Amino acid sequence: MESLIASQLSTLGHPQRLALFRLLMRRYPDRVPATELAGALDLKPNTLSNYVNALMQAGLVTRERLGTSLRYAISMEAAQGMFDYLLRDCCRGRPDLCYAPSPNAIEGAHSMADPHYNVLFICTGNSARSIFAESILRDVAGDRFTAYSAGTKPRSELNPFALAVLEQKGHDVSVLRSKNVAEFQANDAPDFDFVFTVCDQAANEECPAWHGQPISAHWGLPDPVQAEGSDAERSLAFQQTYGALRNRIVAFTSLPFASLDRISLQRAVDDIGQSHAGETA
Structure with a gap:
């Protein structure tokens, strides 16, 4: 050995x-x-x-x-x-x-039995996938979760196809904006319980360790912004991505958080990303 x-x-x-x-x-x-x-x-x-x-x-x-x-x-x-x-x-x-975590990490750590959780979704541009996830979690989970999203290289504007899908689904898009992940790494940023990457490129990039030692998982999905064809074909790609993320988030919010230890919860969020893989294919 x-x-x-x-x-x-x-x-x-x-x-x-x-x-x-x-x-x-x-x-x-x-x-x-x-x-x-x-x-x-x-x-x-x-x-x-x-x-x-x-x-x-x-x-x-x-x-x-x-x-x-x-x-x-x-x-x-x-x-x-x-x-x-x-x-x-x-x-x-x-x-x-x-292992000697920083004082911020100790103060920021939440129990998985807590009734409220902060969740951050990250992709590269923060113009479609992570914006979808933020909006879906905000509407699906009620007061149990506070949803955030950010990009490692955010675009200046949200994708118009993404906004159209969100409006069709009844989401409030007035609260949405493209944000840099650095905004959530400042000293006054919220401590996160969960951090999910929803694109492969963002997961490939180095990020500093998060305060509070959140549970993290990779829920990679193809970028609908890269879809080609007619407007109808491109819109369908965004609809499929929205549906895939909604399935994952519904599964996530249905987990019995209070009865799962950290290892079991990590395995569960990993499984959600794998069990819904290929949904947009």
Whole structure:
């Protein structure tokens, strides 16, 4: 066991292999195409191949072929084994010895039994998908949740097709605006209980750790803004994305929060993203 852990830690000691490991962790449980990994990390294909091969040899990453595409994912069992060994052995079974959260994180942490939760949805442009999610949660969940959305590279205006869908569904669009994720990383920002990325590009990007240690998950969906064709065809893409997000959010708000521990709740929100995958296809 010690030799395996030493090999894994040695493999992760290379900055770019560590960056690849962290990216796949953010995208878990997705299987991410090699071309997307190379693009996100600005790596040449042969360089990426060397890095993923090293992670696979250490048992930290798995690979599967879909047609002509190679896709990679974290081996969560192996990663958990590595972290468990470090916490049990190096930290003598006391994670508090090895982890000292900031005062803000302690003050901001909410119990999952609390009756009210702050939820942030993130995508790149904050013009469609995350705006949909914010609007849907606000209307579906009543007073139990406060919904926010933001973009890593927000557009100056909301997408007109997205606004049209929201108005058709009866949402109040007057309260919506495009926001930068930095707005929610300031000292006076709310502490979040949940943070969801709803596009792959946003999940691929590095973000600072959130105050309050929120539960996070990746609910990636294709970008309807990229849809081509007639106005009717483009509008249909937005309708499908809205429907997929509504299904996920209804499933999310139906979870028995008070009876789930943090690990079970994390697994549940991961499952929601996977169980509704392909809805817009």
